[in-house]
Amino acid sequence: MWTYTPPLRDMQFVIEEVLGAPAAWRDMPDFADLDQATARAVLEEAGKFASGVLAPINGTGDLEGCRWQDGEVRTPTGYREAYRAFVEGGWAALSCDPEDGGQGLPALLNAAFNEMIAAANHGWTMYPGLLHGAYDCLRAHASPEIRQRYLGRIASGEWLATMNLTEPQAGSDLAPVRTRAEPAQDGSFRISGSKIFISGGEHDLTDNIVHLVLARLPDAPAGTKGLSLFIAPKLLPDGSRNAIRCDGIEKKMGIKGSATCAISLDQATGWLVGEPHRGLASMFVMMNAARLHVAMQGIGHLETAQRNAHAYAHERVQGRGRVIAEHPAVRRTLWSLRALVEGERVVAYWIAMLLDEAHHHPDTTRRAKAEALVGLLTPMAKAFFTDNGHRGADEALQVWGGYGYVHEYGIEQCVRDSRIAMIYEGTNEIQAIDLLQRKVLDDGAVTLGALLDHLEADAARRADEPALRLFADALHAEVEVVRTATAALLEGRQADPQWPLRIADDYLRGLGFLLLAWAWLRQARAALSHAGSTWHEEKFQSAQFGVQWLLPEAAWRWRRVRAADAVLPVAGFDSVG
The missing domain is CATH 1.20.1410 (I/LWEQ domain)
Structure with a gap:
């Protein structure tokens, strides 16, 4: 049956031998004290969390799904306990700055962690999936007061975050966004409008949810240049409930453990993040981080599909007592999946190393070059890896034959779950x-x-x-x-x-x-x-x-x-x- 075994040796091979990351860390003062043994220990503990906590509730969470009633959402059985273990393990703060309560570890280790948790349980992973993006966005653009109030709680995972862009008439093209923000006398804003397809817009994992919302000010010009970014928490600083409601959740093809919400804001209180009418530029910090996270989902699906297909092909006997792994057609499929995921992991981890270099290298020229390369490679990684993740899972299903079409064998869920990654965070x-x-x-x-x-x-x-x-x-x-x-x-x-x-x-x-x-x-x-x-x-x-x-x-x-x-x-x- 379906299992998840973290590919720790493969990860170590790429990090240590193929890319030589430990030597690169020594050139960055922020990582100079990080040694190979510590990095391995982090990956080993991450693997235990993914395989021991998340993987066992993957299939059951898919069958149970989320439940919505009177504006409240209950996540599948085991999700809350898994999230507590996630926070207590310090995984939310893995690559956040120590000044904000983070562990200050490289983005490379965070990328490997994201690969593991997406492979183990994509639906659950959607909830903390935007934490680092929200953290980066607020750290770069929010006022000191907002940073002081929210950064530490987001970095620790005490509060989760969402990204509220999409509206019924505004999807890939955000120019038609209609949500409005009116200034209040106390310096805050009153936000009104409707948002759809909001991952984790409501749930029972944390008591507060930090919504980042695109809306228009009264003097906003038309189009995307008129969008501003606001932070509108579920619970206001005085503990009262903000005027934000979940109007329902979508019944979806996959990631059924993730609550995909329709959200309405009725004079909700929010605060401006960044400059007026420059919200999309501020939000791009969060979106780019999310796109790299989604790229790792593609690798995660491809990894777990090929591992399980390999195991099944070496157990299933057909044709004169031979396991099907001996048949050339099956062998070709298995090698295709393996070569693809192993090559992608090298590319993905290199992009993460470039991200570390862009943020932490002491040489400003090196930082600029690395940042330019990350900008070039991010759309490629998001699209190429997720396309291969879904199509590779679909090819892997063929190894099971008719059994692959049955839920209990796991691969049909992998095919369904992987499809969304080709759509969200920019098709x-x-x-x-x-x-x-x-x-x-x-x-x-x-x-x-x-x-x-x-x-x-x-x-x-x-x-x-x-x-x-x-x-x-x-x-x-x-x-x-x-x-x-x-x-x-x-x-x-x-x-x-x-x-x-x-x-x-x-x-x-x-x-x-x-x-x-x-x-x-x-x-x-x-x-x-x-x-x-x-x-x-x-x-x-x-x-x-x-x-x-x-x-x-x-x-x-x-x-x-x-x-x-x-x-x-x-x-x-x-x-x-």
Whole structure:
């Protein structure tokens, strides 16, 4: 049946050998005292929490779901106890600043933790999923009074937080947001409006919920430039209930243990966060953190799908007494899932290392370069990893055959739960447009060029080793095709502004495979350092499989990117049949 076993050895291999994170920490004063043994201990305890506390209530929480009555929400059995263990273990404050009660550990360890808890129980993970984003947003933009009142409680997990953007008429496009905020004489605001799809908008895990709300001031200009950000807690500082109500919860395809709420605000009291009419810029701090968190959900689903598929395939006997793992078709599926998740983990953990560098490195130039790379890679990670997480879970279901369609085997829930990650925090199509239009073309491909230079320089290390030639050649080829395709888009988009929009999804996946080619090179290089180790030999085989079997998808993606004259019909949808 469905189980979750934290891939601790795989994580340690990536952190310590593939990426060399402990050496990088020594260059950052905030992490200089963090050693390899401590990092391993953190991961081991995180694994115990994910597998021992969260995983056992995953399937039962899916069946039970949340219950709404008279504006109140009850979470599934075991969720409250799990959340208490989460807070008592200090997991909410893992990478928060010690000044705010946090542990001050690297974002890299927090990313690994997020992978584990999403793999173990995606529905429960939705509740604390926005804690770090809310913490970062308030720390960057809130007044000293608001920071003093809320940061410590959010960092500790005493209070949970939400992000209130979406309205019935305003989803991916926030320009039509109608929620209003009227100034009051005491410096606060009275907020009125309706929000939908609010994850954790109401629950019984904490007594207070800190809502971050986008709304319009009376003098707001039209469009997204007229949005301001407000903090509106469920409980006001005097302990009274704010005028915020949960009007109901959605019946969803997946993550049924997560309360997805419709929220109404009727002259609710709130306070401005950041500058008036600059709310979206303030909220982007929270949204970017959330997108990296969602990227780890994609990896978590892919990881747990491939582990359980591997275990089942080595137990299930079909065809003359052979376990199905011996059949080439099944073996190919298992290797595909493994190579994909192992490559993605390298890329994801590297992005987390760049995030640490952007926030903690003493060299300002290094910080700026790292921050630019994180901005470039965030939309790719969110879209590429979640797309692969859902499609990989769907492919894994095939290993079970008919049993995979039955709830008790677990994989059908994994397929359902993983689908939402492709939609929320900005649909994957929007991530692709953001990547290509804003992060590549509007930038003149400067940051992309820096990334390509870095990958090529990395490929040159130990390039004379015959065992690594396959990987280095594949990476060089991918770098060249990215350069060529991007140059063509830079030159041609003025004559045809729709060209980048037509192929943005293909461009993002092509860039994702470029990074996988680099990741598989790094993995193979690290594995070669352990001659005679069967475990490391399998790591090399996994990387080799990725280059030979998965990387070819990039070729037809780039062919579509370069097809400037490919027709995308406009007409044809006015009638059916």
